[in-house]
Amino acid sequence: MARYRTRTATALAAASLLLTALCAGQAPAAAPSGRAGIDPATAEKLDDAITAAMREADIPGVGVGLWIDGERSYERAFGTADKAAGTPMKTDLFTRIGSVTKTFTVTGVLQLVDEGKVRLDAPISTYLDGVPGGDRITVRQLAEMRSGLYSYTEDESWLASYQADPHRSWTPQQLLDVAFKHPAEFRPGARWAYSNTNTVLLGLLVEKVSGRPLHTYLDQHVLEPAGLDDTSLATGSAMPDPYAHGYTNFTKDGTTTDASTWNPSWAWAAGAIISTMDDLRSWVPTLVNGRLPGGDRLLEPGTQAQRLRAVPTGYPDVGYGLGIADVDGWIGHNGELPGYETIAARLPQARATLVIVVNSDVDGKSGNLSSLIGNTVTKIVTPEHVWSLPVQAQPNAVPEPSPSSGG
Template identity: 70%
Template sequence: MSRHRALPALAALSLLLAALLAGPAPAAAPPPRDVIDPATAQRLDEAVRDAMAEGDIPGVTVGLWKDDGWAYERSFGTSDTATGAPMNADLHTRIGSVTKTFTVTAVLRLVDQGAVALDAPIGRYVAGVPGGDRITVRQLADMRSGLHSYTEDPAFLAAYQKDPHGSWTPRQLLDIAFKHPADFPPGARWEYSNTNTVLLGVLVEKVTGRTLAAYLQDEVLRPAGLADTVLPAGATIPSPYAHGYTDLGGGGKPTDASGWNPSWAWAAGAMTSTLDDLHTWAGVLARGKLPDGTLLLSPGTQIDRLVMLPTGYPGVGYGLGLADVNGWLGHNGELPGYETIAARLPQEDAVLVVIVNSDIDGDHGNLATLVGKAVTQVATPAHVWSLPSAAQPNGTPSPAQPSPSR
């Protein structure tokens, strides 16, 4: 796959000089692609390598850009422990709950088209939702519906662990969730629930008469120029891709989960993407504007999206399908084998993307956050990406850590 951005000749010369002054790149890794002073590049390289060593991370790709032309793009480690192939910025990856930003954007497009009302009850559009006459579309998007997350159901967890290659339909997932009583009355508090976003995906299909994947392609992905982002069918992941490693079901040993079926996450976490596309998307998401400056969402809808309500965790707010983490607007994602961050910091016109090919978090809470924190401590010390462990919905489905997706 060819890169869709190229550095001008002068920038390329600066890149070469920076690489020489900062020391050799990791063995067998692709050359760095950035426009940044050598001292800062070296500090960032060291921060990422230290985080990788601390978290025993096989491979990482990091992108950090500022609108004034400042850019840092690096890949470290391996994308495939069986072959030793290096991590690469062009590789496709599973993005987990960054998917939620796309699904909610699809719903907001329908709001702008007059087909959906944010404060209408979900029961107007989807039948059979317990309390559906009182739960609003807005409460689903901002995680305040009270609906129990199907990913915390013991029977689901057992079935998933028995066969991670199995296929799940949205209806099956909702049926699991709806067997449980509501966790709290609608709007009473914030609680992360994958059920909310799966239900919003069903809403899109009911209202449009189209598949969520098709609607996303035409109304979100194509307008944003995201040619390498997709909601796949089944276990498909486009090539070339990073292999992802998990300790789920591996007897404590890393297992390659890249071929596992993410259909259980669907609208809440099944999409795949690349560094370049996530760079573009983080800007579109935070601004509500496409790369050419035209609006993806109306100004009023974008304002609604960015109303950040408290989550109960310091420095963390949540709007309509995106979070505010110490000023960074975006989302993180995790599912077996993969962790991701895609966010924009308006105060410094910066975008951060972190891609990690492991979810073996150990005591770190989240490996992508470990890397993101290390990078932002250097580059944006007034706005450090830092999610408290308690604020991170667990990323691997096990009895102790019940939620397979962030």
């Protein structure tokens, strides 16, 4: 859940991975397959289905990894990472992961719960001042997306400002000021609704209680212990090399442009992390199992059990826990922000980890591109557990402006 479009009919078609190479008949870059449950015939079927979906949706580049028991069962890159240079997509490129970031931020909160410094059922006003109705909104409700707080990324004035200058730097407080201009959408706990405001508040909670900037806390307490050397919470606009360029039509005239170096500060704790497919492959089992690669605990068992206890979202086969989603048995998160879409999820009963990265968010008639690829892959390899998200349940990072707001 990590998207950034309005739910209105005026949206251009969008909080969860060429065509030149395909048309020229170039083969996709590939790692060895045919091991650990993915036979050559299935791998070929996946290749064909993914490239067909890319052609239909006009996706520049896609990376797909499916690992069973940690083995590289199927790992592929298709299409183009840099359209200007014609650089092919690869599986080792850095990418922006959007709302998959929420899994890291909420992990930081839950670690503080384990240390006795934060209580899940305490009001957020216990830790942070200035939250409207904060004496009635619990930390748990923020992590479960049940606070009722308006998402600043739905505000059309803010959206127009962001669109006019996507390189601008935003502070967390500026984002909250936008959100708090709006009344709550419902009373806390009454229902589920995706809001980036929730996770920005949780990022500030981590900073307040730990006494460290969020990026420093995550580096020291989550990323380093998990061995994620290529993952970081962005503190500026730059992307580390080598990276996949990301393409968006989130522009005033709707033309597609390279958004690789747009400033992600507007997403911060809710969506500003940069990572790689291989780091996500490692992170997802850690996230779902609650244990670090060496066997130490990421979270206490009771806290991990609460994290995975999904509440209904109102959409079939989609539940949401504490900063983590359950989509027909696939547990993890997806993400979307200008230029990039991601899925990072695990199907525990199959011991399978799925990572999908897409270097475009030009969803068009095909809908969310990463979910299109996720649906394509899982219909083949896990037909009883298919990744499928309704449009309304897609991650919502930045809504598309309506014509009245300058879009």
